[in-house]
Amino acid sequence: MTAQRVRVAPSSSDPSFPLESYMAERTRWIDRGLRKFLPPPGTRPATIHRAMHYSLFAGGKRIRPILCLAAAEACGGDPAEALPLACAVECIHTYSLVHDDLPAMDNDDFRRGRPTCHKVFGEGIAVLAGDALLTVAFEIAAQSRGWPRYPHRQLILELARAAGSRQLIAGQVADLESEGKSIPxxxxxxxxxxxxxxxxxxxxRLGGMSANCTPKQLDALTRFGSNVGLAFQVIDDILDITQTSEKLGKTAGKDVKAQKATYPALVGLERSKQIAEQLTQKAFAALEPFGRRGTALRALAEFLLRRDR
Amino acid sequence: MTAQRVRVAPSSSDPSFPLESYMAERTRWIDRGLRKFLPPPGTRPATIHRAMHYSLFAGGKRIRPILCLAAAEACGGDPAEALPLACAVECIHTYSLVHDDLPAMDNDDFRRGRPTCHKVFGEGIAVLAGDALLTVAFEIAAQSRGWPRYPHRQLILELARAAGSRQLIAGQVADLESEGKSIPxxxxxxxxxxxxxxxxxxxxRLGGMSANCTPKQLDALTRFGSNVGLAFQVIDDILDITQTSEKLGKTAGKDVKAQKATYPALVGLERSKQIAEQLTQKAFAALEPFGRRGTALRALAEFLLRRDR
Known part of the structure; x- marks a missing residue:
């Protein structure tokens, strides 16, 4: 397999891999983990904990935590040891959606087919529920297993930097500021x-670290993750114009309406699909050193490319 | 102005302690630390970093980080080693103010005599600036020094729990929900x-931990901190009704207007002053084991009790 190939070769992912049951089982693990790590919804004050649970258990696909567990396996580790980090990442992802949906941001009423957090609990509680999910992510991550090569300080730095003002939040800000503008x-x-x-x-990367991966494996996972991550968002852009709101569980066509820059808007639908495929091929290539252990990651990357919602 | 003055036994704190210059010097340390740990305001995207700096360098009194450094000293430690944790706490405090001031929460236009973050940068950026300050707090805390007794995982847990949905955020939620209600x-x-x-x-506590304090010292610091912390908020309630907005740098009389439960509203002004004084006396008592090393903490507790803004 070569990274330059445009079409996904049939050999790229193992068709016999039981992806559906694999994802269902991992989702159950992650949901159990989240319930264990979070204060129960009845904890005083009940409103905030109900709001946190409402958004966290809203039928999300658990893509990031499943990838985290699969990365641990690819490095020969026990995925159970990656669970706290996987749950921490999911809390950060969920917080970013709760805040992104606020009227002051994307102003979305629906998410995963249900009213958004602020529609149910009010804006004030939605802001605080997002804050609490972000905070609890670090509480959970601190409960992971560290290694001499990957001590807690490094795991926390990794998480904080990815979620911080130069990464996740930088993206949100640049997105907010590009609305209605033509950008290259x-x-x-x-x-x-x-x-x-x-x-x-x-x-x-955190999945690999939880498995005490080698620096070479970490490099490979970084190449895999950054390519799959970019492909994921290109596909998101494509689905926003090709799918219905019902299918997506969120408002479709929002990007066009908000005059947001997207891959289809800038390079066209066909070229966007090509780019997503190329990025996925690069991700496949990065997995070569893992051999058969990379099967789940490969199947997940292809699933993300082919998804329709 | 005598309305808010509270009597403290003369022996409680050392009148010869140069508190003013001590606080000024520590403030300079903390400001330098924050500038070192935060991305410069010009970092792309500039808006978010300017908003973070705007709120972080708005003339706050740096009470929490100064107490953190003083606690390290009380335990015989080098306050410079407590600096990352002190800065992390200040970032969390500032994020909580930025979000608290939002229209969906307290809806405040002024803070420390200047327009609040959302009045200057808009609500969307203010939400994200708060998020970024909360996130960077953990990035900074991860850069502190750990000890075998107080490893990074424990420092991070400590910070995340204090800021989380059972502590800081629980208080904000209960505060929000008690508005206009009569509560005991x-x-x-x-x-x-x-x-x-x-x-x-x-x-x-984090200051003590940065100095590798003994469990007994940590207990004493916890008693000191919880009593000073409660006294601090009782004084805040008192100042809200006895001071002008100009003096406070924020809208005075807000608690009455928002029909918020406060100590003066529930037990009267005189009894509130007595309670603040009693709490401060308890804090002083907790410092006894530290002897002369507790001088700065004692002076700070008395300063907080006597402050007029």
Whole structure:
């Protein structure tokens, strides 16, 4: 397999890999982990804990934490040891959605087919629920296992940097500021790499770290994660114009309406699909050193490329 | 102005301690630390970094980080080693103010005599600037020195729990939900302990931990911090009704207007002053084991009791 190939070769991912049951099982692990790490919804004050649980258990696809666990496996580790880090990343992802949906930001009423957090609990509680999810992510991450090569200080730095003002939040800000403007592809890539790819790549890297991976494996996971992360957002751009709101569980066509720069808007639909495929091929190539252990990561990357919501 | 003055036994703090120059010097340290740990305001995207700096360098009194450094000293440690933790606490305090001032929360236009973050940068950026300050706090804390007794995982847990949905955020939520309601003193104490005392106590504890304090010292610091923290909020309640907006740098009389439960509203002004004094006396008592090394903490506790803004 070569990184230059445009079409996904049939051999790229193992068709016999039981992806559906794999994802279902991992989702159950992650949901159990989240319930264990979070204060129960009845904890006083009940409102904030109900709001946190509402957004966290809203039927999300758990892409980032599943990738985190699969990365641990690819490095020969026990995925159970990656669980706290996987859950921490999911909390950060969920907080970013809760705040992103606020009227002051994207002003979205629906997410995953349900009213958004602020529609149910009010804006004040939604701001605080996002804050609490971001905070608890670090509480959970601190409960992970550290290694001499990857001590807690490094795991926390990794998470904080991916979620911080130079990565995830930088992407949100640049996205907010680009609305209604015509921006070059370079700037769009800046946004996508930060808004989506940074945290997804962080999830994959943390999975490797939890398995005490070698520096070479970490490099390979970084290449995999950054390419899959960017592909993921390009596909998101494509789905926003090709799918219905019902299918997506969120408002479709929002990017066009908000005059947001997207890959289809800048380079067209067909070229966007090609780019997503090329990025996925690069991700596949990065997995070569893992051999058969990379099967789950490979299957997940292809699933993300082919998804319809 | 005598309305808010509270009597303290003359022996309680050393009148010869040069508190003013001590605080000025520590403030310079902390400001330098914050500038070192934060991305410069010109970092792309500039808006978010300018907003973070705007709120962080708005003339705050740096009470929590100064207490953190003083607690390190009380335990015989080098206050310079407490600096990352002190700065982390200040970032969390500042984020909580930025979000608290939002229209969906307290809806405040002024803070420390200047327009609030969302008045200058807009609500979306203010939400994100708060998020970024909260996130960078953990990035900074991860750069502190750990000890075998106080490894990074424990420092991070300490910070995340104090800032989380059972402490700081629980206080904000209960505060939000008590508006316009008549609540018993017990519930008001629940709010104050969480909204204010938790993070202030955390600052003091982290200072001790940075100095590798003994478990007994940590207990003493916890008693000191929780009493000073509660006294601090009782004084805040008192100042809200006895001072002008000009003096406070924020809207005075807001608690009455928002029909917020406060100590003066529940137990009267005189009894509130007595309570603040009693809490400060308890804080002084907790410092006894530190002897002369506790001088700065004692002077700070008395300063907080006597402050007029």
């Amino acid at each position: 592809l370079r700037d769009l890539r800046f946004i996508h790499e930060r808004k989506t790819s940074a945290l997804l790549c962080c999830a994959v | 003193l017990r519930d008001l104490r629940f709010i104050h302990e969480r909204k204010t005392s938790a993070l202030l106590c955390c600052a003091v």
